Amino acid sequence: MPELPEVETVRLGLLPVLVGHRLATVTQARPDLRFPLPPRFADRLRGRRVDALQRRAKYLLIHLEGQLVLLAHLGMSGRFYVVGAGQPLPPAAPHDHVTFVTDVGVTIRYCDPRRFGFMDLVPTADLLHHPRLTGLGAEPLEDGFDARTLEQGLAGRMTSIKAALLDQRLVAGLGNIYVCESLFHAGLSPRRLAGSVHGQRAARLVGTIRSVLADAIRSGGSSLRDHRHPSGELGTFQHGFAVYGRAGLACPGCTCDPGRTGGIQRIVQGGRSTFFCPRRQR
Numbered sequence: 001m002p003e004l005p006e007v008e009t010v011r012l013g014l015l016p017v018l019v020g021h022r023l024a025t026v027t028q029a030r031p032d033l034r035f036p037l038p039p040r041f042a043d044r045l046r047g048r049r050v051d052a053l054q055r056r057a058k059y060l061l062i063h064l065e066g067q068l069v070l071l072a073h074l075g076m077s078g079r080f081y082v083v084g085a086g087q088p089l090p091p092a093a094p095h096d097h098v099t100f101v102t103d104v105g106v107t108i109r110y111c112d113p114r115r116f117g118f119m120d121l122v123p124t125a126d127l128l129h130h131p132r133l134t135g136l137g138a139e140p141l142e143d144g145f146d147a148r149t150l151e152q153g154l155a156g157r158m159t160s161i162k163a164a165l166l167d168q169r170l171v172a173g174l175g176n177i178y179v180c181e182s183l184f185h186a187g188l189s190p191r192r193l194a195g196s197v198h199g200q201r202a203a204r205l206v207g208t209i210r211s212v213l214a215d216a217i218r219s220g221g222s223s224l225r226d227h228r229h230p231s232g233e234l235g236t237f238q239h240g241f242a243v244y245g246r247a248g249l250a251c252p253g254c255t256c257d258p259g260r261t262g263g264i265q266r267i268v269q270g271g272r273s274t275f276f277c278p279r280r281q282r
């Protein structure tokens with residue numbers, strides 16, 4: 001499932017082809033994605049200029065002229081791909097659900113085989129009150145996220161730190177992969193009680209969350225299944241995972257012998273896999 005770095009990679013890829021351009025043509029191949037597309041979806045978008053392209057948590061916010069925002073979520077398998085003006089346009093695939101063509105002839109298609117993604121149209125004035133966006137926690141790469149906010153958010157929580165970091169009301173945009181990686185680099189056990197992460201530990205964790213996300217964005221995200229840059233390129237951060245998906249191997253810089261210690265462990269927390277090094281994460 002795309003997490004913050006994958007969605008940011010998509011945003012960066014769409015930015016140059018969308019912002020400042022008009023949506024000359026919009027076509028939808030079906031009435032719904034995960035939810036029904038809004039009434040007159042294509043009609044309401046057609047002809048509008050894209051003024052800005054933001055991201056909030058795992059949501060893309062495409063700001064259009066006339067105070068309208070196209071809110072898009074990639075779900076599990078959604079991706080956008082771009083075909084440049086004058087390039088041969090491949091026939092639409094069965095899972096290409098929405099197609100935008102800009103005023104300079106660039107085609108942007110939204111493809112989503114599992115159809116867990118969705119799109120909505122929201123008046124700009126209502127954006128902050130949209131049910132998907134209210135209650136979202138701090139953006140981890142912005143100034144509002146620091147040791148103090150994290151510590152306050154974790155104080156008194158009786159869940160594991162892993163579960164707390166997956167809670168989008170605390171920090172927005174983190175999923176399983178980046179939580180595992182951040183906890184490893186912070187030297188914190190995913191099983192540790194959330195409320196026990198304060199002071200130096202909270203400060204260290206903020207630092208590792210930020211650096212893991214920034215590194216992942218620089219690598220174009222992690223391409224495990226469906227994620228791709230809108231140009232079609234794969235992300236490469238999966239090659240840099242310290243622990244995620246590496247059960248039984250040695251963690252980077254580990255001096256232990258995985259043949260004897262078992263190396264990185266995989267456990268299940270809240271129904272999802274957690275990977276960690278029990279010797280270096282406490």
Ligand SMILES: [Zn+2]
Nearest residue numbers: 251254277280
């Ligand atoms: Zn280790």
